[in-house]
Amino acid sequence: MSASDPAALAEKVVEMVGRRAEAAVTVTHTRQGLTRFANSFIHQNVVDEHTEVYLQLSLDGRAATATTYRSDDQALEGLAGRALVAAALRPVDPAWAGLASPAALLSPSDLHYDPATAGVGPAERAEAVAAFVSDGDGLVGAGFCETTRNDRYFANSAGQRLDSHDTSAALDAILRVPGPDGGPSSDGVASTYSFRFADLDGEALGRHAAARARSGADPIELPPGRYEVVLEARCVAYLMDFFTFYGFNGRAVTEGRSFVALGERQLDRALSLSDDATDRRQLGPLFDAEGTPKRRAPLVDAGVVTGVTHDRRSAAKAGGGATTTGHCIPGGEALGAVATATVLEAAAGAVRPVSSMVSEVERGLLVSDFWYTRALDPKTLVATGLTRNGVFLIENGEVGRAVSNLRFTQSYVAALAPGQVLGVGDDARLAPGGLHFSLHCAPSLHLAAWNFTGNASA
Amino acid sequence: MVMATESMSAQNGEIEGLRHGERAGVGVRALIGSSWGFASTAELSSREARRAGQHAAETARASARLAGAPLEMAPVPAVHDHWESACAEDPLSVPLSEKAGLLASVTSVARAAGAQIAQASYDIWDTTKWLATSEGSRISQHIRECGAAMSATAIGDGETQRRSYPGIRGQYGTRGWELVRQLDLPGHAGRVGEEAVALLSAPVCPDRRCDLVLGSEQMALQIHESVGHATELDRILGWEAAFAGTSWLELSQLGSLRFGSPLMNITADATLPGALGSFGYDDEGTPAHRVDIVREGIWVGALSGRDSAALAGLPAGGMVRADGHNRIPMVRMTNIGLLPGTSSLEAMIAETDDGIYMDTNRSWSIDDRRLNFQFGCEVGYEVKGGRLGRVLRNPTYTGISPQFWGSLDRVGGEAEWQFWGTPNCGKGQPMQVGHTGHPSVPCRFRDVRVGVRG
Numbered sequence: 001m002s003a004s005d006p007a008a009l010a011e012k013v014v015e016m017v018g019r020r021a022e023a024a025v026t027v028t029h030t031r032q033g034l035t036r037f038a039n040s041f042i043h044q045n046v047v048d049e050h051t052e053v054y055l056q057l058s059l060d061g062r063a064a065t066a067t068t069y070r071s072d073d074q075a076l077e078g079l080a081g082r083a084l085v086a087a088a089l090r091p092v093d094p095a096w097a098g099l100a101s102p103a104a105l106l107s108p109s110d111l112h113y114d115p116a117t118a119g120v121g122p123a124e125r126a127e128a129v130a131a132f133v134s135d136g137d138g139l140v141g142a143g144f145c146e147t148t149r150n151d152r153y154f155a156n157s158a159g160q161r162l163d164s165h166d167t168s169a170a171l172d173a174i175l176r177v178p179g180p181d182g183g184p185s186s187d188g189v190a191s192t193y194s195f196r197f198a199d200l201d202g203e204a205l206g207r208h209a210a211a212r213a214r215s216g217a218d219p220i221e222l223p224p225g226r227y228e229v230v231l232e233a234r235c236v237a238y239l240m241d242f243f244t245f246y247g248f249n250g251r252a253v254t255e256g257r258s259f260v261a262l263g264e265r266q267l268d269r270a271l272s273l274s275d276d277a278t279d280r281r282q283l284g285p286l287f288d289a290e291g292t293p294k295r296r297a298p299l300v301d302a303g304v305v306t307g308v309t310h311d312r313r314s315a316a317k318a319g320g321g322a323t324t325t326g327h328c329i330p331g332g333e334a335l336g337a338v339a340t341a342t343v344l345e346a347a348a349g350a351v352r353p354v355s356s357m358v359s360e361v362e363r364g365l366l367v368s369d370f371w372y373t374r375a376l377d378p379k380t381l382v383a384t385g386l387t388r389n390g391v392f393l394i395e396n397g398e399v400g401r402a403v404s405n406l407r408f409t410q411s412y413v414a415a416l417a418p419g420q421v422l423g424v425g426d427d428a429r430l431a432p433g434g435l436h437f438s439l440h441c442a443p444s445l446h447l448a449a450w451n452f453t454g455n456a457s458a
Numbered sequence: 459m460v461m462a463t464e465s466m467s468a469q470n471g472e473i474e475g476l477r478h479g480e481r482a483g484v485g486v487r488a489l490i491g492s493s494w495g496f497a498s499t500a501e502l503s504s505r506e507a508r509r510a511g512q513h514a515a516e517t518a519r520a521s522a523r524l525a526g527a528p529l530e531m532a533p534v535p536a537v538h539d540h541w542e543s544a545c546a547e548d549p550l551s552v553p554l555s556e557k558a559g560l561l562a563s564v565t566s567v568a569r570a571a572g573a574q575i576a577q578a579s580y581d582i583w584d585t586t587k588w589l590a591t592s593e594g595s596r597i598s599q600h601i602r603e604c605g606a607a608m609s610a611t612a613i614g615d616g617e618t619q620r621r622s623y624p625g626i627r628g629q630y631g632t633r634g635w636e637l638v639r640q641l642d643l644p645g646h647a648g649r650v651g652e653e654a655v656a657l658l659s660a661p662v663c664p665d666r667r668c669d670l671v672l673g674s675e676q677m678a679l680q681i682h683e684s685v686g687h688a689t690e691l692d693r694i695l696g697w698e699a700a701f702a703g704t705s706w707l708e709l710s711q712l713g714s715l716r717f718g719s720p721l722m723n724i725t726a727d728a729t730l731p732g733a734l735g736s737f738g739y740d741d742e743g744t745p746a747h748r749v750d751i752v753r754e755g756i757w758v759g760a761l762s763g764r765d766s767a768a769l770a771g772l773p774a775g776g777m778v779r780a781d782g783h784n785r786i787p788m789v790r791m792t793n794i795g796l797l798p799g800t801s802s803l804e805a806m807i808a809e810t811d812d813g814i815y816m817d818t819n820r821s822w823s824i825d826d827r828r829l830n831f832q833f834g835c836e837v838g839y840e841v842k843g844g845r846l847g848r849v850l851r852n853p854t855y856t857g858i859s860p861q862f863w864g865s866l867d868r869v870g871g872e873a874e875w876q877f878w879g880t881p882n883c884g885k886g887q888p889m890q891v892g893h894t895g896h897p898s899v900p901c902r903f904r905d906v907r908v909g910v911r912g
Contacts, residue, residue, distance in 0.1 A: 033517075036887060038697045041526030045517045046496040048784045048888070050483070066478040069500045069784075075480070082478045089554040090466075090473050091562065122495075122520035130524045142700040144887055174700045182708050184827060189700075255575055256613045333475030334467040334577065371703075376821045376834050376854065377617045382912035384823045384832045384854075407823075407830055407856070409912040436889060453910050454856055456830045 006153035024156035035125040097312035099158040100291040117167040131202030137210035143173020169197040188212025189389035193430035219402035228364030240440035241433025244339040246378040250310035251336025268421035273300040275339035292326035302347035346424035357423040357446035359397040373434040405456035459783040467579040468561035483783035488514040493521030498784040532767040532774040536594030541738025545634035564647040571651025573610035580606040595743040605630025612654040619657035625675040630879035663853040665909035673817025678878035678896035686794040688828035691766040703826030718863025724752040728792035734879030735895030741787035744776035795897025799869025803900040832856040870899030
C-alpha cells in the first residue's frame with residue numbers, strides 16, 4: 001500500500017476505527033503543478049504531491065474530524081486515536097445525522113478526468129505560457145498555468161464506497177500596456193478553465209488579452225452613478241460565489257440569514273441556476289465529503305427559487321423533509337452546505353452574443369472583470385468591489401472609449417431582480433468566483449443598472 | 459515542517475465542529491537563473507527529500523523556456539540556532555471539555571441576550587520547522603499560536619447585524635492558552651448579544667463627509683490592507699500583478715514619497731513578543747528584526763525577501779514565510795503596525811466637534827493597486843460637540859490611501875497600543891493563508907467620506 005493508493009488507505013482507516021465509532025474516510029491523492037509568470041518570464045514553478053486522509057467519526061452523536069498528510073500505519077493509528085479521544089470528550093451534537101447509506105455515483109467516476117492532462121509537466125506548462133506571451137503583441141504578461149490530478153476514495157462504516165478521478169487545467173493571465181507617468185496600466189485578461197490541458201490555447205488567449213489591453217489604454221474618468229451594464233462572464237462568475245455561499249446555503253436559509261424565499265420569483269425570469277457537478281463543463285469530485293453522490297440540484301427556474309443546498313446535518317436541522325443535496329464541504333460545520341459547481345443559464349435558452357447585447361445599450365458600460373468584492377450584508381447581498389482588466393463606455397450601441405476603474409456598492413439580488421436582466425450571453429464558461437471559493441459556469445449578462453459609487457484612483 | 463492544529467466551533471450553546479490536523483513534510487526550493495522551482499514530499503525520508511530536491515531543480519530548469527534576468531539573493535549570515543515562542547500554557551494540553559465548555563457557555567449567554575445566532579471558535583497551531591540552506595544555515599523553530607473569536611448576529615426583516623468580540627477575526631498571537639483566558643470571553647458575551655439586537659433599530663450611518671475616529675481593531679485592518687500589502691516588494695516589482703495585484707508605490711519613490719501625515723510611523727517588527735507575526739527567523743534564514751516602513755509620513759521601507767531585496771538594492775527584509783511544507787515561501791507581512799502617538803480615544807472624541815466613531819471591521823475591499831479602499835464596520839457612533847451620541851448601523855467609509863493617511867491628525871498613545879492578529883491573510887498561488895500581526899491604536903482622520911451604501 002502506498003500514499004498514492006487512496007482506496008487501500010481509506011479501507012485501512014475504517015478498519016482501524018472498527019466498531020468503536022461510526023466512521024467516514026475520504027482519501028485524496030493530489031498532484032498539482034503551477035507555473036507562474038510575471039514581467040513576461042516564469043518566476044515560480046511549483047509541484048506539490050500529497051495524500052490527505054480526512055476522517056469524520058461519531059461516538060453516539062459526539063462527532064469529531066481529523067486530517068493527516070501522512071500515510072504510515074503509525075500516523076493512521078494516531079489519526080483514529082485523536083478523533084476518538086476528541087469525540088469522547090465533547091458533548092453530543094444534537095444535529096448529528098448519521099452516515100450516508102450505500103449509493104452509486106450518477107456518472108462515470110472519470111467524467112472530469114483526462115489522462116493526457118494527468119501527465120502534463122512543467123515543460124508543457126512553460127510552452128503554454130510562452131505561447132501566451134509570444135502572441136501578446138509585445139506587451140508585458142503575468143499570470144499562471146496550472147494542472148492538477150486528484151484521485152479520491154470514500155469509505156464509511158455504513159458500507160458506502162465511492163471513487164472519483166479528476167484533472168484540471170487553467171491558463172489565466174493578463175497583458176499590460178503601461179500607464180503614463182507611473183499611472184495605472186491598461187490590462188487585458190483572458191482565461192480558460194477545463195479538465196483538458198489541450199483546451200488551453202495560449203496563442204488565442206494572448207491575442208485576446210493583448211487586444212483588450214490595447215483598447216483599454218488612455219481611459220477617461222466617468223462620474224459615479226447608476227449605469228446600464230453588460231457584465232462579461234468573469235464578472236458574473238464573481239457574483240456567483242456570493243449567491244452560493246450566503247444565499248442558497250441551506251443552513252443560512254434555515255437560520256434566516258439568506259435572502260432566499262423558496263417558491264418566490266426573486267430573480268429575473270430570464271435566469272435559471274443549478275448546481276451540477278455531473279455537467280461535463282465542470283471540474284472536481286463527483287461526491288461530497290459525506291459520501292453523497294453529486295447530482296443536478298435545481299436552485300432557480302425562470303427566476304423562481306426552487307431549491308437550496310444541504311448536507312446531512314443542515315437538512316436534518318431544516319426539517320420539513322429536507323434531504324442532503326450532496327454539498328457537504330470538508331470542515332464546513334460552521335459554514336453550512338455550499339454549491340461548488342453552479343451553472344447559470346438563460347431560462348428559455350434565449351442567449352445572444354455580447355455584441356448583440358451591447359447594440360441595445362444607449363449609454364452604459366461594458367465591464368470585463370471584477371476585483372476584491374466583499375459583502376456588506378449577507379442577507380441583502382450588498383457588496384462592494386472594483387472593476388478590473390478593462391471597462392468601456394457604450395454609446396448608441398457601440399463600444400467606445402476606455403473608462404478608468406470604478407468602485408461599486410450594489411445588492412447582487414437587486415441587480416438580478418425581476419425586470420433587471422435585459423439579456424443573457426451565449427458565452428457561458430468557467431471562471432473563478434469572487435470569494436475564491438469555486439469556479440462557476442456563467443454567461444455575460446446585460447443588466448438594467450449597476451451602482452458605481454466611486455472612482456478607483458481619484 | 460511538522461504542524462499540529464486543533465480548532466473547535468460552537469453555535470447557540472452547541473459544539474458544532476471539532477477538528478484535528480497534522481501535516482508533516484519537506485519542501486525544497488531551488489533557484490536557477492530567474493526562476494524558483496519548488497517541490498515537496500510528505501514522506502520523511504532522506505531518499506524522498508533528495509528526490510524533492512531533484513524535482514525542484516528540474517522544475518526550475520523548465521522555466522528557462524521563458525527566462526528573465528538572473529535573480530540574486532541579498533546576503534544573510536549562515537547560522538546554527540534554535541528559537542521558540544513564549545508559551546505559558548500549552549493550548550493543546552488544555553482539556554477539550556474545558557474548551558468546549560467555554561465556547562458553549564459564551565454562545566448560550568449571547569443567544570440569551572437576544573441574538574438569533576451566537577458563534578464562538580478557537581484555533582491552535584503548533585509548528586516545528588527546520589531550515590537547511592546550501593549556504594550553511596541550520597535553524598530550528600517551535601512556534602505555538604492560538605486565539606479565539608466570538609460573535610452575535612441579530613436578524614431583522616431586511617438585513618442582519620453583527621457584533622464581535624474582540625474583533626471580527628477574534629484575537630490571535632504567538633502565545634499559549636493564556637491569551638484566550640485574558641480575552642475573558644464570558645465577560646463580553648451578554649454585551650455583544652445585546653448590541654447586535656440594538657443595531658437592528660439604530661439609524662443608518664448618513665452618506666456625507668466628516669471627521670472619522672477609528673478604534674484600534676479597525677485600524678489594524680486599515681494598516682493591513684492599505685499599508686502592509688501596498689509595501690510588499692513582490693507586488694511593487696510586478697510579481698503578483700495578475701492575481702493579488704500590484705502597488706501604487708514605485709520603487710524610485712522610496713525615501714521621498716509622502717504616504718501620510720507626519721504622525722504616521724509604521725514599522726514591520728517580527729520581534730514583538732506574543733504578536734502573531736513574530737518568529738525567530740523567516741523561511742529564508744533571515745533573523746527577525748524591525749524595519750521602518752513609514753517614518754513621519756514618508757515611505758522609507760518595503761516588505762521583502764532576499765531575492766526581491768537584492769533586486770531593489772535593499773538589505774534582506776526577513777519577511778518570507780510559507781504556510782506549510784508544501785508551499786513556496788513568499789513575502790508575507792510580519793507585525794506591520796502603527797507606532798503609538800500621544801492622544802487617546804477619549805481625548806480625540808472630546809476634540810471632535812462633528813464626526814463619527816467606528817470600530818470592529820465588517821467588510822473590506824481595496825483595489826489591485828492598494829489605493830482605493832472601502833471598509834465597513836460593525837458599529838458607529840455619532841460624535842457631536844466632543845461627545846458620543848447615537849449608535850449608527852451600517853457605517854462605512856471610503857478613501858484614497860495617501861489622501862486618507864494624509865488627513866491623520868490624532869494617534870492614540872502607548873496605553874492603547876494593542877497587537878491585533880490576523881490569522882487568515884490570503885495571498886499567492888496556490889493560495890496560502892498567512893498569520894500577520896498589526897499593532898495599532900485609535901486614530902482620527904479629517905474630512906472622510908462615510909456612509910456609502912448600495
